[in-house]
């Protein structure tokens with residue numbers, strides 16, 4: 748898979764996550780004002796957890812070999828990405844597994860953290876200058 752294709756797919760997943768977060772934001776507001784949306788909120792939160800896990804797994808398997816083919820700073824980027832993912836994944840998963848009332852209370856901060864995480868990635872290892880097709884020598888199938 749070419750870096751540009753991988754990058755597009757990862758950015759698409761980020762967009763999907765942002766839409767899920769937006770949906771939960773709305774449900775959390777309804778939940779907080781006493782509406783009977785607990786079931787829908789629980790399902791939406793579980794959806795975020797699954798999508799986030801899948802995205803992280805894909806991101807790590809895909810990016811590690813590609814970044815390794817880029818430049819001398821690759822090791823630093825990979826170490827940072829893997830470190831952040833492991834750490835943040837643990838924290839995010841623990842939060843998403845807490846009781847629904849606690850998820851609802853902490854949701855605002857959580858959503859901000861995930862958004863910041865994705866924005867940081869897009870500025871660093873998902874930047875087009877990093878994931879450049881011409882820097883990957885392993886896959887030359889399309890020239």
Ligand SMILES: [Fe+2]
Nearest residue numbers: 803806832868
């Ligand atoms: Fe990530």
Ligand SMILES: [Fe+2]
Nearest residue numbers: 761806865868
């Ligand atoms: Fe990501």
